Amino acid sequence: MAKKDKSRQKKFDTRIDFTPMVDMNMLLITFFMLCTTMLKSQTLNLILPTNKNEDKEQDIKIQQSNAISFILDGTVDKNGKAINSKIYYYAGDGTEEGAALTEINFGNGKDAVRGMLQDRNKALLKEVNELKEKWKKGEIADSTFNKKVKEAQKKQSEDLTAKRPIVMIKPTANACYADVVRLLDEMQINYVTSFMLQPLNKQDSTLYEQKLGHALGAK
Template sequence: MAEIQIKEQSNGKKTQNKKPIRVDMTPMVDLGFLLITFFMFTTNFSKPNAINFSNPPENTGKPTEIDYRNQITFILGKEGKVFYYQADKKDLNDNSLKLISFDKAQISKTIEAAKANAPKKDIFTVIIKPTDDAEYKSVVDMLDEMTITRSERYGMSELNDKEKELYEKKIQ
């Protein structure tokens, strides 16, 4: 540990020897490693965040048709652009495909408004269609919106020819 040496002079006065004080740091290092080990073993590490996907039950009968008023379709494009429409496939045109952004919870408000106007709210479905040039972040953000809006019925699909054509017109 630390030492201070005192020596007597010939005239009877005691003086301190001005040697530097040496402090042994070995016990402090041991204590530091013990504390680090203790906190590592007692800390709860964060659990990985994962999106829960569930596969729909296998349908042995004919495909289920969803009325366009009970669904909304989002097309995820390049540079984070998001388009949506709520129309029948045969009525799909330039005016029905609308641009929206992730800013200020616009997607949540759009989903909630479409769900409020749906005739059968219990089977309201959100269809997500990412394009080939969509960003991964946009897809993850859209899946997060499904959790935020508590949308239990949603699915991902590919764009059909009409949707691709309209999307190409809108991004130019």
């Protein structure tokens, strides 16, 4: 049967015009291009301190020599955008003689936020860097790297004599949100184990007034 048919087969032109197909595809591509987000959002973990009073009293006494506070400030323009962002910091708890705010900015320099944090977190960073070298050479896997870093961080936070930064991030109401996130991000970059987001206390306000000559929130 099949052979019979074959012998009688006429030769058709097998070419198909693809133009409508292309048209349709282009439309679909346009649709997908307009409807998609290539930029997927990422997340940054954050743990907030409790605002229940009974728990506040059990505040852990931190070593003042390791404490470092960042005060983020700025102004809000008439469109409701935070501009003129400024970062100040002081070491210790701010009660000792001569405590004052120093201005600092983001960047890679020695006296920028990162340089300072790295300087204060030398011991841990050295360990992390060694692990990083190993990871780069392919001696340890990704998961082992992360696990070892966590272990090192844990060890450091349990060692009460270790020199490590304990960072308090204190944004004022006018601080730029992006700066807060950036500072939180610096904590991750520099493997700072202990940091917290806090409101300004009385001491901070006093220092702020000393530095800027006007009270917090006043202009």
